[in-house]
Amino acid sequence: MTLRRTGATTRRVLRQLGHDPRTVALLLAVPAVLMGLLAWILRSRDADFSRFGPPLLGIFPLIVMFLVTSVATLRERTNGTLERLLTMPLTKAEFVMGYALAFGFTAVVQAIVVSGLSFGLYGLHVSGSAWLVVVVAVVDALLGTALGLSLSALASTEFQAVQFMPAFILPQLLLCGIIVPRSELPTALHWLSDILPMSYAVGATQQLSTSVAVTSEFLVDIGVVGMFAAAALLLGAATLRRRTR
């Protein structure tokens, strides 16, 4: 893997985003507006805002980046540019890392904007470090990017790709512990939630909302989310085929 080709791919993806200012505006504004809406809804329920706010701060970017990445990769697969790149001296790892870095960078900007507004303007409070919430939001967004990259291989049309959001993300949202604490789920569902990455993403922010110090549970949770992201990226690279039928 060379830095030159990975970096070129990252710059190319960011340049494509740059030609589409409306998408950039949506990427930054949508999570920020949603958090503002949540703050408004819960304006007289501080405890609830502290409970729902931090996890959603990570989940909104996860969903947005999942959608953007799956559509971007699918476009690359259907318009022939991926096939062309793979007949050139570009490795699969360079392609996947190029995308991960480009959307990772986008995710950092997005997480900083939405966290800054949440803590600065919407009055969100956590017991732990607000910066660590930003870190979780970035890792969550990277997970969304990684899942989008790998799952887009299963879709052959945009219609299918867009449906993967309700198919793969919404069940995790139901099971991740926001609606009902995971310990109170029926046994089978608890087991299921144990193998879903969003459970750990939400677990990490819940640790930050309640504990002042960095707990070992927090480190385990964020580590698991990172590993899920890495595994999804590897899977994404493995689904790229130089030869097709």
Add this chain to the structure above:
Amino acid sequence: MEPAISVEHLQVIRGGRTVVADVSFTVPSGTLVGLLGPSGCGKTTLMRSLVGTQVVAGGLVELFGQPAGSPNLRSQVGYVTQAPSVYSDLTVSENLRYFATVLGVQRSAVDRVIDEVGLGEHTDTVVGRLSGGEQARVSLATALLGSPRLLVLDEPTVGLDPLLRRDLWALFAGLAGTGTTLMVSSHVMDEAERCQRLLLMRDGRILADDSPESLLARTGSTDFDTAFISLVADPST
């Protein structure tokens, strides 16, 4: 010198249908070969087999003595698909600069290929705003970037105005003159006369492998449509 392309008993099956059936031919370096045949006869599949993006059922495909799809060949073979495979949301020069970096060629190559395909006025235009023919030329320019030894071009002249078609064929002939091997497909039989060598294809088989002059002479035809028809009627001609 080893041939640029060597295909032996190539067979490709897609979706249970034999798309390429027992095709064999060799092409010496520096030849401009036309791959002609009706839509759906297997031209694209044959070309994909050459560049190594097609899973083949049997046979041998070698380029410059190496199996098709070898990592070594990736910088030596340029492939242009029928649909322009470039980024429609980037400008012409942004597209070419990216592919130039992936190929590891000098930035000066970008200006050279823009000039070769005659897109000098559009360097800073977003590809999606160009006409179909212009987009096809951006795709062609991308393939020319690495000065590949073999160019595989799938219908590069479709929908272009006659002047531009003449210029592109002149470019192809010029490249062949400097030692580049080109395989250019077309479903327009008239383009046959621009080639040094013809492969006529029908239903996944090679119907004729000949020079344009000899093909017309032995079928007693004055145009390539008629030659094709008489070959279908009597393959032993």
